[in-house]
Amino acid sequence: MGRPADPARRERTLARATDYVLAHGLAGLSLRPLAAALDTSPRMLLYDFGSKQELVAAVLAEARRRGAVRLAGHLPAETGSVQERLRGIWAWISADERAPFVRLFFEVHADGLVHPENYPDQGQAITDWFDTLGATFRDVSTGPDDTVTPTLVMAVVRGLLFDLTATGDRHRTDRALDRFAELLKQ
Amino acid sequence: MGRPADPARRERTLARATDYVLAHGLAGLSLRPLAAALDTSPRMLLYDFGSKQELVAAVLAEARRRGAVRLAGHLPAETGSVQERLRGIWAWISADERAPFVRLFFEVHADGLVHPENYPDQGQAITDWFDTLGATFRDVSTGPDDTVTPTLVMAVVRGLLFDLTATGDRHRTDRALDRFAELLKQ
DNA sequence: GAATATATGGTACGACTGTTTCAATAACGA
DNA sequence: TCGTTATTGAAACAGTCGTACCATATATTC
Numbered sequence: 001m002g003r004p005a006d007p008a009r010r011e012r013t014l015a016r017a018t019d020y021v022l023a024h025g026l027a028g029l030s031l032r033p034l035a036a037a038l039d040t041s042p043r044m045l046l047y048d049f050g051s052k053q054e055l056v057a058a059v060l061a062e063a064r065r066r067g068a069v070r071l072a073g074h075l076p077a078e079t080g081s082v083q084e085r086l087r088g089i090w091a092w093i094s095a096d097e098r099a100p101f102v103r104l105f106f107e108v109h110a111d112g113l114v115h116p117e118n119y120p121d122q123g124q125a126i127t128d129w130f131d132t133l134g135a136t137f138r139d140v141s142t143g144p145d146d147t148v149t150p151t152l153v154m155a156v157v158r159g160l161l162f163d164l165t166a167t168g169d170r171h172r173t174d175r176a177l178d179r180f181a182e183l184l185k186q
Numbered sequence: 187m188g189r190p191a192d193p194a195r196r197e198r199t200l201a202r203a204t205d206y207v208l209a210h211g212l213a214g215l216s217l218r219p220l221a222a223a224l225d226t227s228p229r230m231l232l233y234d235f236g237s238k239q240e241l242v243a244a245v246l247a248e249a250r251r252r253g254a255v256r257l258a259g260h261l262p263a264e265t266g267s268v269q270e271r272l273r274g275i276w277a278w279i280s281a282d283e284r285a286p287f288v289r290l291f292f293e294v295h296a297d298g299l300v301h302p303e304n305y306p307d308q309g310q311a312i313t314d315w316f317d318t319l320g321a322t323f324r325d326v327s328t329g330p331d332d333t334v335t336p337t338l339v340m341a342v343v344r345g346l347l348f349d350l351t352a353t354g355d356r357h358r359t360d361r362a363l364d365r366f367a368e369l370l371k372q
Numbered sequence: 373g374a375a376t377a378t379a380t381g382g383t384a385c386g387a388c389t390g391t392t393t394c395a396a397t398a399a400c401g402a
Numbered sequence: 403t404c405g406t407t408a409t410t411g412a413a414a415c416a417g418t419c420g421t422a423c424c425a426t427a428t429a430t431t432c
Contacts, residue, residue: 001376003379004377004378005377006378009379041380041381043380043381047379
């Protein structure tokens with residue numbers, strides 16, 4: 001009865017829309033150029049996602065999902081020195097291939113500061129890392145429920161990412177991370 | 187011969203426009219609402235600043251100038267323990283009164299990642315702090331030209347600011363800074 | 373073929389954007 | 403009073419935005 005629905009189309013569109021947002025950023029996102037780049041029409045984007053706001057939410061969820069999948073496969077093992085583990089995380093997250101994710105990450109944070117109502121789970125994106133990082137750095141933590149060590153580690157990583165993306169000075173930021181590793185292992 | 191010019195008007199407008207941008211953010215800035223809030227007209231904003239782009243540039247310069255002035259009067263003296271100096275910087279920069287500056291700071295950085303051509307001196311805003319901070323933490327630096335220690339200190343501050351503005355968890359971020367201070371003074 | 377449900381294209385609406393054009397006003401020196 | 407210069411308002415221009423409306427095409431079952 002009636003033409004069959006094509007739920008795969010929405011997924012295909014979402015995947016390509018996420019590529020587009022990772023490449024072009026969130027700030028100036030507009031339906032018409034997006035649709036043109038995706039060989040579809042604004043009409044179909046709204047047909048599949050309801051509104052631009054819902055489309056953006058879906059794209060951000062997809063981007064987070066991709067990031068989480070990749071992170072899961074690249075977190076350094078709990079073996080090795082503190083320095084090796086820190087370097088592993090930093091090398092992975094500061095790699096050029098991660099730049100679009102990092103850019104989107106900072107963009108969402110900044111937009112969330114102006115429009116907190118659009119990002120109800122903004123804080124959760126921070127605290128989500130605690131369990132994983134707490135386990136990775138258990139030997140330098142003060143206890144099993146220590147949230148301060150993961151907070152500091154992630155602050156250093158994010159702060160150096162901020163510096164690196166603004167200055168492009170990889171040598172200096174790499175050395176700063178090593179200095180932090182030396183401090184931490186004592 | 188002719189009506190006298192009023193250069194003070196531009197300065198008055200710039201000051202109030204900076205207040206407005208600090209309160210409402212850069213992202214959705216529009217001439218008509220801005221002019222309405224400033225009891226003037228889009229016509230006059232363009233008359234005084236030439237274009238929106240030049241107006242924004244002037245506002246950002248004014249915001250930077252204000253921030254620099256306030257920082258100059260609040261940097262902790264080089265006396266006192268490392269922990270006291272770090273706490274002083276953190277207390278000042280993470281205070282609620284600084285929130286608009288911090289927000290604008292993150293907003294400009296994020297926009298600069300998408301449109302680097304609009305912010306040619308993006309990197310300089312980072313490295314400008316090195317001399318001052320290097321002097322403040324000379325006793326824990328490796329030498330007079332050490333840029334790694336200021337880089338790390340600012341990374342921690344910016345990273346914790348990122349966390350604090352996203353989660354609002356002041357207790358956890360305060361404790362993370364203290365933990366960093368303990369590591370650093372060794 | 374008829375009925376039906378999904379999938380699209382085309383178009384236009386109303387609101388907004390930065391900017392320009394044209395005209396008018398205001399304050400001064402001569 | 404007159405010319406000159408600075409200032410300002412009102413309106414329009416040309417464009418973009420998200421979205422809604424209407425018609426049509428397509429694929430399926432009865």
